[in-house]
Every structure is written in C-alpha cells, then in structure tokens.
Amino acid sequence: MNHIYGDNLHPEIIRRASEIPKFLSKRQQLTLEDLDLMWEASSGKHESVKHLMQQALTDLSGSLVVEQAEYLYQKLRSLSFADWDLVTMNLFRSLCLRCLNHGGTGDREHYHGFDIAWDLVQDETETTETAREQAFLFVRDFLRWDVCQRVREPMMTRCCQNLEQSKSIPSSLRILQDAFCTYSAVPLLIQQY
Amino acid sequence: MIGNGLNQPKLTTTAIEWANREHSLLAIFLKDLIHYKSSARAIYDAHVADGTVGNVDWNQMVFPGHRLSHYYECHARVNFLQIVLSNSPLQLQPEQLDAIWTCLVQNALTREESDQCMQFFQSMLTQQQEHRLSDSTVAYIFERLLPSVSLDKLSEVGFHLVRVLLATFLVVRCFDSDRTCLHCVH
Numbered sequence: 001m002n003h004i005y006g007d008n009l010h011p012e013i014i015r016r017a018s019e020i021p022k023f024l025s026k027r028q029q030l031t032l033e034d035l036d037l038m039w040e041a042s043s044g045k046h047e048s049v050k051h052l053m054q055q056a057l058t059d060l061s062g063s064l065v066v067e068q069a070e071y072l073y074q075k076l077r078s079l080s081f082a083d084w085d086l087v088t089m090n091l092f093r094s095l096c097l098r099c100l101n102h103g104g105t106g107d108r109e110h111y112h113g114f115d116i117a118w119d120l121v122q123d124e125t126e127t128t129e130t131a132r133e134q135a136f137l138f139v140r141d142f143l144r145w146d147v148c149q150r151v152r153e154p155m156m157t158r159c160c161q162n163l164e165q166s167k168s169i170p171s172s173l174r175i176l177q178d179a180f181c182t183y184s185a186v187p188l189l190i191q192q193y
Numbered sequence: 194m195i196g197n198g199l200n201q202p203k204l205t206t207t208a209i210e211w212a213n214r215e216h217s218l219l220a221i222f223l224k225d226l227i228h229y230k231s232s233a234r235a236i237y238d239a240h241v242a243d244g245t246v247g248n249v250d251w252n253q254m255v256f257p258g259h260r261l262s263h264y265y266e267c268h269a270r271v272n273f274l275q276i277v278l279s280n281s282p283l284q285l286q287p288e289q290l291d292a293i294w295t296c297l298v299q300n301a302l303t304r305e306e307s308d309q310c311m312q313f314f315q316s317m318l319t320q321q322q323e324h325r326l327s328d329s330t331v332a333y334i335f336e337r338l339l340p341s342v343s344l345d346k347l348s349e350v351g352f353h354l355v356r357v358l359l360a361t362f363l364v365v366r367c368f369d370s371d372r373t374c375l376h377c378v379h
Binding site for chain 1: 204205207208209211212215216218221222224225228229258259260261265266269270272273276277280
C-alpha cells in the first residue's frame with residue numbers, strides 16, 4: 001500500500017491498483033492507516049490525481065466494514081464544501097449507502113449523510129452547482145429509502161423552520177415537495193443500492 | 194405523527210395536511226412571500242426613485258441574501274403553492290388570495306412574474322374537480338381581484354386567465370350547486 005499510495009504515487013498506478021485495497025479489505029487486512037494513506041494521496045494534489053483517488057475510494061467503499069466507511073466519512077466531512085464536486089459527491093453517496101446498509105434501522109448517527117446534504121443545499125453554503133444538485137438528488141432518494149422513512153417528519157420540520165425564517169426558500173420548498181411526494185410512493189429498498 | 198397507523202394510507206395529502214396542522218404551512222408560506230416581495234420591492238422602488246430602474250434586468254436580479262434570480266425565487270414559490278393545493282383539500286381564503294395577488298400581480302417587478310401568478314390561477318381553475326378553486330373563490334377573484342388590473346397592462350397570459358375566469362364565473366353565477374341552470378328553474 002505504501003508503495004502504491006505513498007511517495008511513488010502515479011495516476012497510472014492508481015488506475016491499475018484499485019483491486020489491491022479491495023482484496024485486502026476482503027481478507028480483513030485493510031487497516032485505518034491504509035485508509036489514511038489513500039486519503040492523504042487525494043489531498044493537496046492536482047485535480048486529476050484527487051479525482052482518481054476519490055474514485056478509487058468510491059470503488060473501495062462497497063468492500064469496507066461500517067467503521068471504516070464512517071472513518072472515511074468523517075474525513076470527507078472535513079473537506080471544505082467549496083471543493084466538493086461530482087466525484088466527491090459520488091464518494092459521499094457510496095459511503096452513506098454503505099453506512100445505511102449496515103446501520104439498518106439503527107441509530108440516528110447513521111442518518112448523518114442527510115445533515116451534510118442539507119448543509120450543501122442551503123443558500124449560504126459556498127459550493128459548486130454540481131454538488132448542490134447532487135445533494136438534492138441524494139435527499140430525494142434518501143427520503144424514499146426504507147430505513148430512512150422516519151427522518152421525513154423531522155426533515156419537513158426543518159424545511160418549515162426555514163420557511164418561517166425566510167431562509168433558503170427555493171431549496172426548502174423543493175425538499176418539502178419531494179418529501180410530500182414520498183408518502184404516495186413505494187419505499188425503495190436500501191439493499192438494492 | 195403522520196397518519197393513524199396501519200389502517201390509514203400515508204399519502205401526499207396526509208403529509209401536506211400534517212404540515213399545515215403542525216407548522217401552519219400556508220400561513221408561513223404567505224408570510225415569507227410577503228417578506229420576500231416587500232424587500233425586493235423596496236430595492237426596485239429605490240431604483241425607480243433614482244431613475245435607474247430600466248438599467249436592471251429584474252428577472253435576472255439576485256436580491257441580497259438570496260442565491261437564485263428573482264424569476265426563479267418567484268417560480269419556486271408559485272410552483273410549490275400549486276403542488277400543495279393540487280394535492281390536498283386546502284383552499285385559499287380571501288385574505289390569502291389578496292396577499293398573493295398583491296405580491297405577485299399588483300406589485301410585480303416584471304411581466305413574467307405576474308404571468309407566473311396568472312398561470313397559477315388558470316391552472317387552479319382547470320384542475321380536477323376535487324382540487325379546483327371553490328365557486329366563492331372564483332367569484333372573489335373575478336369580482337374583487339381582477340378589476341385591480343388595468344386591461345391595457347394585461348399580457349397574453351393575463352387575457353387567457355380573464356377568458357377562463359369569465360367562463361367559470363358564468364357557470365358559477367348561472368348554475369346552482371347541483372349544476373342546475375338557475376334560469377331554466379325560473
């Protein structure tokens with residue numbers, strides 16, 4: 001892992017080595033230090049290298065145990081929203097799905113993906129339009145996933161609170177509208193994602 | 194909690210009614226509309242006063258504290274209102290109609306803004322029966338609100354609304370609640 005993602009980091013190696021961390025993960029040999037190494041390889045680098053690494057982490061996310069997914073999620077959370085783009089959103093989405101799939105109907109912390117998506121769509125948040133639009137799509141799906149149904153009422157309450165304070169109105173109305181529509185729709189099974 | 198448990202289907206209607214019951218959805222929606230329009234209008238009037246109103250594309254204007262252009266800020270609100278009214282038994286009261294009309298038609302910054310509102314009323318007049326505007330609402334719009342707009346300022350969308358309103362109003366005035374012609378009865 002050090003040889004691939006350490007000082008010798010090269011785009012072509014990143015492309016060709018994605019099966020190695022997956023293999024380690026399947027053998028329960030992937031450590032948090034390995035994840036640190038991969039994460040460091042994505043930060044402060046040229047945009048193309050950052051994207052390749054975030055893509056590699058997205059591919060890996062399906063093989064992670066929930067603690068590792070949450071560990072990466074916390075690292076992702078530390079990134080400034082201004083830097084979030086489509087690749088970052090893909091990583092965010094797959095980490096959330098991994099946590100939700102393994103968190104089942106469990107604790108509220110497993111719904112934390114929603115909090116980030118909520119922040120991303122607020123008017124005062126500086127981010128890219130792509131990230132904002134992807135966050136809307138994530139919230140729409142989130143509200144329809146079977147394990148997230150009980151979050152709909154608190155979320156509609158948040159939207160109404162925004163409405164009362166005249167904050168982020170178009171975003172709040174869009175989410176509220178999506179939430180209303182989920183009540184007439186069949187819930188989506190999280191396991192199918 | 195929305196619904197009464199397993200026996201009650203949790204439909205969009207139920208969710209909208211819950212939001213209106215728990216959070217006074219329509220009331221806070223209108224409060225925000227009035228707030229947004231009064232702050233936008235104040236900026237517009239300041240430009241009128243210093244003679245620069247024509248230098249600004251008001252549809253594209255992004256007002257302080259907002260992210261989207263004025264056109265889309267209005268569009269999001271009108272679209273939401275239509276979704277709420279089309280999917281629930283909620284009906285607008287006369288004072289709520291007044292507020293919407295004053296904000297979006299009488300105090301419109303652009304023709305496109307008032308067109309959005311007129312288009313909304315037109316859609317609400319041609320909805321399926323259970324979500325259509327009530328007869329008293331139609332009469333209120335026709336008799337009280339419409340006369341506030343001078344005909345020479347009406348756009349094509351506005352004229353279309355007048356035609357639909359006129360046709361609906363005649364039905365309201367000429368037929369009783371069972372849709373029996375009042376003139377035939379007499």
